[in-house]
Amino acid sequence: GAVVSQHPSRVICKSGTSVKIECRSLDFQATTMFWYRQFPKQSLMLMATSNEGSKATYEQGVEKDKFLINHASLTLSTLTVTSAHPEDSSFYICSARGGSYRTDTQYFGPGTRLTVL
Amino acid sequence: AQKITQTQPGMFVQEKEAVTLDCTYDTSDPSYGLFWYKQPSSGEMIFLIYQGSYDQQNATEGRYSLNFQKARKSANLVISASQLGDSAMYFCAMRGALNNNDMRFGAGTRLTVKP
Numbered sequence: 001g002a003v004v005s006q007h008p009s010r011v012i013c014k015s016g017t018s019v020k021i022e023c024r025s026l027d028f029q030a031t032t033m034f035w036y037r038q039f040p041k042q043s044l045m046l047m048a049t050s051n052e053g054s055k056a057t058y059e060q061g062v063e064k065d066k067f068l069i070n071h072a073s074l075t076l077s078t079l080t081v082t083s084a085h086p087e088d089s090s091f092y093i094c095s096a097r098g099g100s101y102r103t104d105t106q107y108f109g110p111g112t113r114l115t116v117l
Numbered sequence: 118a119q120k121i122t123q124t125q126p127g128m129f130v131q132e133k134e135a136v137t138l139d140c141t142y143d144t145s146d147p148s149y150g151l152f153w154y155k156q157p158s159s160g161e162m163i164f165l166i167y168q169g170s171y172d173q174q175n176a177t178e179g180r181y182s183l184n185f186q187k188a189r190k191s192a193n194l195v196i197s198a199s200q201l202g203d204s205a206m207y208f209c210a211m212r213g214a215l216n217n218n219d220m221r222f223g224a225g226t227r228l229t230v231k232p
Contacts, residue, residue, distance in 0.1 A: 034220070043208060043222045044162075091160055105152070106212075106220060108162035 003027050004096045006109030013084055014117055020080045021112045023094030029074035030096035034106065035067070038091040050077055074098075084116045119144045121211050123223035130199045131231050137184070138194040138207050138226045146170075146213030151192040152220070153183065156206040165207075168192055199230045 003026040013019050023033060032051050036044040048064075050056035050071035058064045066088075068080040077096075081088055093111040120143040130136035142151065153165040168176045168183045176183045184193040192211075196203055209223040 038160075043224050046220070093160070093162060095162070105164055105167060107164060108154070111160040111162075113160070 004030075004094065004107045004109040006094055006112055008112060009110060010113045010115075012115045012117065015085050016083055018080055018082045019084055019114060020078055021092055021094070021114075023077045023079070023096065023109050025075045025096040025098065025107070028096075028098050030077075030098045031074070032097045033071055033077040034095040034097070035069060035077075035079050036093045036095065038093060038111075040091075044093060047079075081114065084114070086116045089114055089116045119146070119149075119211055119213055119219070119221045121209055121221050121223035123209055123226050125226045126224070127227045127229070129229050129231060130196075132201060133198055135195060135197045136199055136228065138196070138209075138228065140192045140194065140209030140223060142190050142192065142209075142211050144190075144211065144213050148214035150212050151183070151185070152210040152212070153181070153192075153194045154208045154210060155203075156208060156225070158205070162208070166194070196228075201230050201232060204228060204230045 005024045007022045035047045037047050038044050046059050047062045048056045048058045050069050052071050052074050056069035071077045091111050091113050094109045095106045097106045122141045149170045151168045155163045166176050166178045166181045166183050168185045175185050180197045182195045206225045206227050208225045210220050212220040
């Protein structure tokens with residue numbers, strides 16, 4: 001299956017700092033990338049959708065100035081959590097859509113666990 | 118609006134037995150896709166199986182099969198010959214044709230395989 005990488009896998013930062021998370025599709029060109037957030041023992045919540053070269057579309061309730069998304073190429077999207085606070089601590093998962101599977105399936109990265117102290 | 122419902126927060130199954138994880142959905146889209154993902158404790162979402170709403174046959178992928186009953190709007194996952202490594206969270210998801218970017222997830226079911 002298609003491979004999506006995410007870096008870093010785990011990050012601990014101080015309150016007020018910014019954190020950048022990278023998401024790469026390794027063996028296919030992703031027409032669309034998605035960013036999800038998952039709280040413990042809960043399901044995935046879509047934060048935003050991004051297409052290469054255009055602005056991301058944010059879900060209702062997600063602050064676009066807080067969570068900056070850049071989709072610079074067909075294989076790379078970044079999520080920057082600006083001025084992070086403890087309530088931003090969560091598991092962030094990216095997903096990329098594309099590849100050869102007939103269903104145009106979304107493939108997920110391994111996730112990034114963010115802890116803000 | 119789309120809605121995915123997984124009513125089983127937790128399930129137990131004996132090793133080597135089969136287990137069914139329930140998923141029902143609601144959508145007004147005439148065409149949609151249904152997905153199942155596995156999330157082990159590491160957190161990675163692993164794609165398992167896909168069913169298109171117009172597919173004539175139920176999808177199968179190795180030990181995974183999808184019991185798709187369109188009239189009842191259910192897409193249950195059947196895992197045959199359970200293995201200890203199958204212990205994980207399982208999420209049902211749906212994406213409709215009208216909003217082709219919007220994949221909705223169910224609340225998930227935690228499966229525990231007993232030796």
